[in-house]
Amino acid sequence: MGFDLSSLLARRKERKERVKALAHRIPPGQDLTDKWPVLHYGGIPRLDLRTWQFEVGGTVSTPIVLSYDEFMALPKIEVGADMHCVTGWSKLDNTWYGVAFTEIAKMVMPLSDASHVTISSYGDYTTNLPLDVLMDDDVLFAWRHNGEDLTGEHGWPLRLVVPKRYAWKSAKWVKGLTFVPGDHRGFWENLGYHNEGDPWKEERYSYQEV
Numbered sequence: 001m002g003f004d005l006s007s008l009l010a011r012r013k014e015r016k017e018r019v020k021a022l023a024h025r026i027p028p029g030q031d032l033t034d035k036w037p038v039l040h041y042g043g044i045p046r047l048d049l050r051t052w053q054f055e056v057g058g059t060v061s062t063p064i065v066l067s068y069d070e071f072m073a074l075p076k077i078e079v080g081a082d083m084h085c086v087t088g089w090s091k092l093d094n095t096w097y098g099v100a101f102t103e104i105a106k107m108v109m110p111l112s113d114a115s116h117v118t119i120s121s122y123g124d125y126t127t128n129l130p131l132d133v134l135m136d137d138d139v140l141f142a143w144r145h146n147g148e149d150l151t152g153e154h155g156w157p158l159r160l161v162v163p164k165r166y167a168w169k170s171a172k173w174v175k176g177l178t179f180v181p182g183d184h185r186g187f188w189e190n191l192g193y194h195n196e197g198d199p200w201k202e203e204r205y206s207y208q209e210v
Ligand SMILES: Nc1nc2c(c(=O)[nH]1)N[C@H]1C(S)=C(S)[C@@H](COP(=O)(O)O)O[C@H]1N2
Pocket: 036, 037, 038, 039, 040, 041, 042, 084, 085, 086, 121, 123, 125, 153, 154, 155, 167, 168, 169, 170, 171, 172, 173
């Protein structure tokens, strides 16, 4: 049998129609993907749940250090969200399961001068966000995606998910948070990426910052 041109054209037409129907959910300059690409700098940290800790400090009333079991015992939520990577792919309709950022904020009680948070990962990655962005009800620390435990490459045992920002702000292998008065750029933010990273404003690179 030869090359099946008509089925190729049919598939292309189908995809074109799907993209058109979902256009309002695909930010400028982004392309729809059905796969789930793996993207990170460096290796996948090897973590042992018996020694794993989640540590929150900085300008808060009550710093905390949680073991894995303590973290898993917190109240859980489910969030449906789209994911946008600055390299150009968008993956729609992800269902995340985990602990809301607001749950952690309630435990530590940020002081009034805590305007930003630095998120740190095992393996030395960091990223930064304003506290008010993190307090959104779709921000969570997740360990399940579409009904399955995350794999190591996608951030197991725990990753941050910030749907309204480019995905480099959604740190994998989260280790802890530092509440800070004032803003301190993280790993990619220091390497030429935008400090805010709103995909709908196409805030990709630091040279766009005013
Ligand atoms: N710790 C850590 N988290 C990270 C990164 C990283 O390099 N290290 N890369 C970010 C980037 S650029 C993206 S697009 C998403 C990708 O998540 P995924 O690999 O689960 O698709 O993870 C983000 N979280």
